[in-house]
Amino acid sequence: MKRIILLIALFFAFACTIVFANDADLSSLKNDIEIQKRISNIGFRLLNANKIDVRMIFVYQDKEKLMKVEPGLMKRQIIIYDKTIQFASSDDEVAAYLAREICKSAESYSGAFKGFVSSAQIKMAPKKYELFFDKRAIDFMVMAGYNPLGFITFIHKSQPQKRFDKVSRHNLTSKRLANIYEYIYTKYPYFLANNEYLDNETYQHFLLTSIENRKKLNKKIKSGSKKAADYE
Numbered sequence: 001m002k003r004i005i006l007l008i009a010l011f012f013a014f015a016c017t018i019v020f021a022n023d024a025d026l027s028s029l030k031n032d033i034e035i036q037k038r039i040s041n042i043g044f045r046l047l048n049a050n051k052i053d054v055r056m057i058f059v060y061q062d063k064e065k066l067m068k069v070e071p072g073l074m075k076r077q078i079i080i081y082d083k084t085i086q087f088a089s090s091d092d093e094v095a096a097y098l099a100r101e102i103c104k105s106a107e108s109y110s111g112a113f114k115g116f117v118s119s120a121q122i123k124m125a126p127k128k129y130e131l132f133f134d135k136r137a138i139d140f141m142v143m144a145g146y147n148p149l150g151f152i153t154f155i156h157k158s159q160p161q162k163r164f165d166k167v168s169r170h171n172l173t174s175k176r177l178a179n180i181y182e183y184i185y186t187k188y189p190y191f192l193a194n195n196e197y198l199d200n201e202t203y204q205h206f207l208l209t210s211i212e213n214r215k216k217l218n219k220k221i222k223s224g225s226k227k228a229a230d231y232e
Contacts, residue, residue: 036060039080042091043098049144052106058098060085076105087158092141092150099137099144099151107133126169134176135183148184149191152177153202177206178213178231185217 036059043058056076063081078101080094088094107129108119122129138148159173184191197203207214216229 032060032062035085038091039085039094039098042094043078043102046095046099046102046140046144050102050140052102054106054109056102056105076109078102078105084158088154090150092147093154095141095144095146096137096148096151096154099140099146100133102140103133103136104129127165127171130171130176131179134180138180138183138188142188147191147196148180148188149195149197149203151180152184152206153197153200155180156202156206172232174210174213175231177210178217178229181210181214182217182229 039058039060043056046052047056054076056078058078058080061079061081078098080097080101084097085094088097104122108122110118134151138151141148141151155173155177159176161173162168162170165172165175213229213231216231220227220229
């Protein structure tokens with residue numbers, strides 16, 4: 001009798017484990033669907049507002065795969081991983097990431113040989129195109145009704161700072177942020193004059209860590225110089 005009761009208890013325990021596991025899987029699936037819906041809506045809003053008449057799709061993946069070539073350069077597929085979207089706490093910040101990837105993908109498909117030449121140029125001059133895509137992404141965000149200051153907070157949260165960029169294929173994050181801020185300051189001053197991000201802790205830390213670069217921007221503006229500021 002004891003053996004039968006024990007078997008019954010084990011059966012119910014196993015059945016409950018399966019039910020709870022299924023509930024967890026269902027909850028995870030619903031979450032993935034909501035994220036997919038969110039990035040698709042933001043992505044297509046960016047495409048439509050900027051009259052980008054090429055097909056692109058937006059894909060959410062919860063696990064990042066190792067890829068030798070960025071998927072956006074090979075096909076019009078914008079992938080956002082869970083490790084990326086966890087830094088985006090607003091639609092502005094999601095739009096910042098997607099707008100930049102749209103720029104990269106669109107550029108890599110433009111020009112001769114269906115974009116193979118453009119893709120090669122991007123790979124050969126990554127620092128130059130990194131700043132180019134940042135600025136174009138801001139234009140895309142503004143055209144779609146997003147606040148470009150979300151670009152600053154997203155980059156500040158998601159991109160670590162290296163010691164130097166002399167031997168790197170990427171600019172220092174602080175240098176990227178300085179150029180993004182300058183572009184907003186000069187082309188879209190409305191967003192700074194009516195700053196909705198002043199109470200944002202990430203934006204406040206950006207201001208704290210960019211004092212010297214913003215001094216360089218002020219000096220450049222006062223002198224009327226057209227040269228690129230020597231941001232660090």
